[in-house]
Amino acid sequence: MAGLTSFLRSLRQVSQKTFTCPKPTSIPASSFQSSITRQLHDDNTGSKMPDNKFYELRTYKVKPSSFLAFMKLTNENMAPRLAHNKLIGYWATDIGGLNEVFHIWEYDCFAHRTAVRAALAKDKVWHASYFSEAVQMIDAQENASGRLLPWKPLQDQPLKEGVYALWNYVSGDKRLETRAAFLESDACKILSPDDFPMTEFRSKLMTPNPFSPLQ
Numbered sequence: 574m575a576g577l578t579s580f581l582r583s584l585r586q587v588s589q590k591t592f593t594c595p596k597p598t599s600i601p602a603s604s605f606q607s608s609i610t611r612q613l614h615d616d617n618t619g620s621k622m623p624d625n626k627f628y629e630l631r632t633y634k635v636k637p638s639s640f641l642a643f644m645k646l647t648n649e650n651m652a653p654r655l656a657h658n659k660l661i662g663y664w665a666t667d668i669g670g671l672n673e674v675f676h677i678w679e680y681d682c683f684a685h686r687t688a689v690r691a692a693l694a695k696d697k698v699w700h701a702s703y704f705s706e707a708v709q710m711i712d713a714q715e716n717a718s719g720r721l722l723p724w725k726p727l728q729d730q731p732l733k734e735g736v737y738a739l740w741n742y743v744s745g746d747k748r749l750e751t752r753a754a755f756l757e758s759d760a761c762k763i764l765s766p767d768d769f770p771m772t773e774f775r776s777k778l779m780t781p782n783p784f785s786p787l788q
Contacts, residue, residue: 605698625682632715633674639710640672653699658689662787669777
């Protein structure tokens with residue numbers, strides 16, 4: 574998915590415990606469904622929902638014996654979930670996490686997320702067509718939240734096809750070629766360990782599901 578590179582490079586991790594919405598503003602939501610959620614929030618609370626957009630990154634580890642059934646169920650029954658808020662992308666991990674899916678959802682602020690989660694809990698179609706069956710196939714769930722840095726907007730102009738490892742590549746072999754070329758380059762040879770203050774690196778290769786906006 575073109576745009577995943579820019580998106581993930583632009584995210585910074587933030588904690589839900591330390592995140593605070595700013596004072597209420599009247600900035601409109603980015604989608605029709607968000608507008609409905611906002612209106613319900615405003616009517617029920619008597620205050621304007623603030624606009625402080627962030628992204629939730631969710632990872633589901635699926636039982637190996639159920640992975641194919643889980644993917645089929647997901648590909649065929651995501652419409653009710655997509656009606657509640659904006660999906661950025663949904664992928665299956667090929668390398669870096671077996672029997673794993675990774676998805677990113679957009680929210681206007683944490684109050685918006687709370688409203689969406691409450692609406693999902695009451696959505697009988699969502700529960701009957703997907704959630705009640707899918708939850709039995711999942712071994713573990715992880716999530717994190719992040720915000721785009723102000724100087725790097727989200728770009729949704731996907732490639733027609735490809736696999737991705739935070740950076741997008743047309744194939745896994747192309748990724749190996751690119752990394753080998755970099756290791757042989759003058760730019761790499763002049764680097765020292767002091768140029769890499771990070772203590773840990775992680776890498777995943779992922780392929781998008783058919784309904785994923787970012788392909």
